[in-house]
Every structure is written in C-alpha cells, then in structure tokens.
Amino acid sequence: MHFISTRGNKEKVIASKAIIKGICDDGGLYVPTYFPNLKDKLNNLVNLSYKKLCFEVLKLFLDDFNEKELMDCINKSYDDKFDNEKIAPTVKIKDNYFLELYHGPTCAFKDMALTLMPLLLEKSLEKNNIKEDIVILTATSGDTGKAALEGFKNLEKIKIIVFFPEDGVSTIQKLQMKSQEGNNTYVVSIKGNFDDAQSSVKSIFNDENFNKKLKQNNYILSSANSINIGRLLPQVVYYFYSYLELVRNKNINLGDKINFVVPTGNFGNILAAYYSKNMGLPINKLICASNENNVLYDFFTTGKYNKNRKLHLTTSPSMDILISSNLERLLFEACNRDDKKVNKLINSLNNKGFYEIDNNMKSNLSSFIGEYATEEEVKENINNIFNKYNYLIDTHTCVAYTSYEKYLKNTKDKTTTVIVSTASPYKFSKDVLNALGKEDNSLDEFQILNTLSKETNTTIPLPIKNLKTAKVLHNRSCEKYQIKKEVENILKV
Numbered sequence: 001m002h003f004i005s006t007r008g009n010k011e012k013v014i015a016s017k018a019i020i021k022g023i024c025d026d027g028g029l030y031v032p033t034y035f036p037n038l039k040d041k042l043n044n045l046v047n048l049s050y051k052k053l054c055f056e057v058l059k060l061f062l063d064d065f066n067e068k069e070l071m072d073c074i075n076k077s078y079d080d081k082f083d084n085e086k087i088a089p090t091v092k093i094k095d096n097y098f099l100e101l102y103h104g105p106t107c108a109f110k111d112m113a114l115t116l117m118p119l120l121l122e123k124s125l126e127k128n129n130i131k132e133d134i135v136i137l138t139a140t141s142g143d144t145g146k147a148a149l150e151g152f153k154n155l156e157k158i159k160i161i162v163f164f165p166e167d168g169v170s171t172i173q174k175l176q177m178k179s180q181e182g183n184n185t186y187v188v189s190i191k192g193n194f195d196d197a198q199s200s201v202k203s204i205f206n207d208e209n210f211n212k213k214l215k216q217n218n219y220i221l222s223s224a225n226s227i228n229i230g231r232l233l234p235q236v237v238y239y240f241y242s243y244l245e246l247v248r249n250k251n252i253n254l255g256d257k258i259n260f261v262v263p264t265g266n267f268g269n270i271l272a273a274y275y276s277k278n279m280g281l282p283i284n285k286l287i288c289a290s291n292e293n294n295v296l297y298d299f300f301t302t303g304k305y306n307k308n309r310k311l312h313l314t315t316s317p318s319m320d321i322l323i324s325s326n327l328e329r330l331l332f333e334a335c336n337r338d339d340k341k342v343n344k345l346i347n348s349l350n351n352k353g354f355y356e357i358d359n360n361m362k363s364n365l366s367s368f369i370g371e372y373a374t375e376e377e378v379k380e381n382i383n384n385i386f387n388k389y390n391y392l393i394d395t396h397t398c399v400a401y402t403s404y405e406k407y408l409k410n411t412k413d414k415t416t417t418v419i420v421s422t423a424s425p426y427k428f429s430k431d432v433l434n435a436l437g438k439e440d441n442s443l444d445e446f447q448i449l450n451t452l453s454k455e456t457n458t459t460i461p462l463p464i465k466n467l468k469t470a471k472v473l474h475n476r477s478c479e480k481y482q483i484k485k486e487v488e489n490i491l492k493v
C-alpha cells in the first residue's frame with residue numbers, strides 16, 4: 001500500500017512516511033492508492049473484538065508496520081482508558097441505533113483516533129530513523145486539543161504545544177486542558193478567537209526561517225489535525241464494528257445495507273464512513289448532518305460549495321466550520337482521481353471561496369445526502385428524545401438525529417440506520433440542561449453537571465467529574481502575535 005497526493009504530485013510514500021509528513025509537499029492530502037476490499041471476508045470478522053478488528057482493517061493500509069508493532073499500538077490505545085469494554089458500542093433506542101464514540105479519555109469522538117495516532121507516529125519515527133524530536137503544534141476550539149494532549153502525553157522524542165482561544169472554549173474544556181499532565185505537554189491560552197489561533201499556528205508552519213532554526217536545534221514541526229491519515233484510518237474501523245455488531249445481535253443479516261448519519265464539521269468522520277463503503281461495507285446512504293453552518297448541505301443539494309458567508313456560533317461548536325478540509329479527498333474520488341480537476345476546484349476555493357462540481361461528479365456522490373438542523377430544532381429534540389426514550393444525547397449528536405428525522409420524512413426510507421454519536425452530553429452540559437428546560441444562570445459549571453446528573457439519572461463520566469479536584473498545571477498565556485515567541489520560549493531555541 002502506498003499513499004499519493006490528491007493534487008497530482010506523483011510521489012508515492014508508505015504509511016509511516018505519510019503519517020510523519022501529515023500533508024503532501026504540494027499542499028494536497030494523502031490518499032491510499034487503492035481501497036482494499038473486505039466484502040467477502042465480513043463473515044470472518046463478525047465476532048472479533050474492537051482491537052482485533054482494528055488490526056484486520058489497519059494492516060491493509062499500514063503494511064509497513066509488522067504485526068507486533070501494529071498490535072502493540074492498538075493494545076496500548078484501546079485499553080481501560082475507555083469506560084466501555086466494547087470501545088464503540090452501538091445501542092438501540094426504540095427504532096434507532098446510536099453508535100457511541102465518546103467512551104474515551106476526553107469524552108468526545110476525537111479519542112477514537114487520537115489515542116492511536118500518536119503511537120503510530122512514535123513508531124513511524126523509529127522506523128524511518130528520524131533523529132530530530134517532533135513538536136506537535138495545534139490550535140484548538142476545544143475537543144481536539146485535549147484529546148491530542150492526552151494521546152501525546154509522556155511520549156519520548158515528541159513535545160506537544162496546544163493554543164486555545166481564552167474566551168472561545170467552554171469552562172470544562174478550559175479546565176480539561178489547563179490540568180493536563182505529562183512531561184512533554186504545553187498549553188497556552190491566547191487573547192483572540194479560534195481563527196486568530198489557527199492562522200497564527202499556520203503561519204509558523206509556513207515560516208521557512210523559523211523551521212530552519214528549529215531544525216538546527218534538532219526539532220521538526222508536525223500537526224495532529226484531522227487531515228493526517230494516521231487520524232483518518234482508525235476512524236474507518238468503527239463503521240465496520242458497528243455494522244458487525246448489528247449482525248451479531250441479529251438486527252440485520254450479513255449483506256443487508258444500512259445508512260449512517262454523521263454530525264459533520266471538517267468532514268473527517270463521514271469520509272471514514274465513505275472509505276468503509278469503498279472497502280465493501282454494505283452502506284446505502286451517508287447522511288451528512290450540519291448545524292446552521294450548512295455549507296455542506298448546500299454542496300450536496302446543489303453541487304456548489306460556497307464559504308462566503310457568516311460563521312454562526314452554535315451550541316455544537318465542534319461543527320462550526322466553513323472549510324471542511326477532508327472534502328478534498330471526496331472530490332478526488334468523485335472525479336475518478338483526476339488530480340487536475342481537484343486542483344482547479346481547490347484553486348477556485350482559495351481564490352474565490354467558491355466552486356461548483358459538474359454533473360458527472362455529482363452523480364458519483366449519489367450515496368451522500370445533505371441535511372441540517374437549526375438551533376431551535378436541536379434544543380427541542382434533546383428534550384423530546386430524553387422524554388420519550390429516557391436517552392440523553394449531546395448537541396452534536398442531536399444535529400445528526402434531527403437531520404435523520406428530516407431525511408425520513410422526505411424519503412420514507414426504511415433502511416436500518418445508525419446515528420453517529422460524537423460527544424458525551426456532559427461535555428456540553430450547559431446547553432443540554434438548557435434544552436431540558438432546567439436552565440439556571442446562577443449555577444457554576446460543576447453545579448450544572450450535578451443538576452444534569454440528578455435530573456436525568458445518568459452518571460457524570462469520571463474524566464469530567466475529576467476535574468473538580470484537578471490541579472491547574474498550565475498558566476501560559478500570550479497575545480496572538482506572540483505565538484512564535486512563545487514556541488521559542490518553550491523549546492528554548
């Protein structure tokens with residue numbers, strides 16, 4: 001297996017190289033040269049544990065890792081850091097299925113990949129004889145930063161520095177990051193919004209002189225964001241696992257097609273579902289659920305992608321995004337891997353903030369359906385689902401649920417459908433409590449958690465509960481124009 005660029009640079013690299021590099025030299029994203037097919041082997045996979053299944057799927061892509069190397073990483077990743085022995089259970093709630101991806105150490109689906117990717121990177125450095133130390137630089141609006149810190153903590157030869165906007169994350173998210181343990185973790189709050197943090201970090205990656213200076217000091221910069229195939233590929237696994245769990249439980253027969261509904265931001269999660277379909281998993285429709293930032297809804301209904309619009313801040317902040325980076329990988333497949341076409345579309349996006357795909361590409365995307373949910377609908381449905389089924393979901397998951405309701409109403413499609421659940425309701429406890437009609441502005445963050453627990457008779461996940469007594473270990477703060485200086489201070493260069 002090799003990986004190539006979506007933009008036509010003909011260089012082919014093995015998996016460990018692609019994981020180290022993250023992004024191609026031409027700015028494109030790494031894609032596998034082909035999709036291995038598991039269709040005729042599904043029968044042999046039905047009874048595998050999450051870890052074993054993970055091995056069977058990933059070995060097809062990471063074939064420069066030997067069995068022991070890969071299994072070591074997987075065993076260290078999906079262990080008792082997860083509070084559910086299935087790792088990613090699919091639960092049946094009345095006529096609906098929810099694939100719960102939030103049982104990891106930071107209570108959001110980012111853990112599914114970020115518990116594993118750092119270990120794959122560590123192994124990749126070893127295999128490629130990289131002598132320098134790696135510095136992971138990440139700007140976060142909340143979930144990614146904490147999950148990356150947890151995944152990278154205490155790894156040798158790797159340091160991680162996370163920048164977050166001081167006023168742009170929830171109190172829980174802030175505490176989660178500021179109390180981060182590990183001898184190689186650095187957390188810096190910046191005075192500015194997420195875009196400021198993001199663009200400052202990007203400018204460091206593009207600063208040739210600065211990179212030279214780091215190299216002289218034995219450092220290489222890298223990133224943990226969702227365009228790295230080391231994050232994308234582990235996400236393919238849970239689509240297989242969920243399907244096979246339905247087979248095991250006799251909810252479907254092997255070979256039956258099912259739908260997945262995925263709450264979408266950067267298009268990483270749903271792209272992994274599409275990859276699993278390309279690998280022979282029987283999937284009918286992929287329903288791409290957006291919040292009020294419904295760029296992708298417009299794209300799938302009209303073929304036009306237009307980011308020239310205002311960004312709305314919603315109660316599902318991990319989906320407040322106007323440029324879905326991973327969509328480039330879908331475009332690549334939709335135009336039958338014609339990299340010239342991809343270049344044209346991406347250039348148009350960069351120059352005009354807009355592109356339109358042709359009819360041929362559109363017809364290649366017919367398994368995708370775009371839907372979206374308004375803030376009002378999300379609030380209403382969290383309450384409805386809880387009252388009807390005694391099942392509590394977070395705001396992001398409710399965007400998916402609401403989108404599915406709309407899809408059902410439009411299509412009457414009877415296909416078994418799995419709604420992908422991406423965060424614990426406790427991570428967004430204020431908005432969830434609000435949706436249940438129990439808001440009380442006098443409550444602090446921990447009183448909110450307790451009230452939510454009492455009102456819904458559910459338990460606060462330990463990683464969130466423990467924050468109450470966690471020590472603040474990070475107090476770095478800087479102006480947005482000082483980020484480079486801050487990196488220099490931390491690395492002492």
Ligand SMILES: *Cc1c(COP(=O)(O)O)cnc(C)c1O
Binds near residue numbers: 108396
């Ligand atoms: C990151 C995130 C998403 C969006 O996933 P993408 O892969 O970026 O599409 C949805 N929900 C939650 C809770 C997230 O943290």
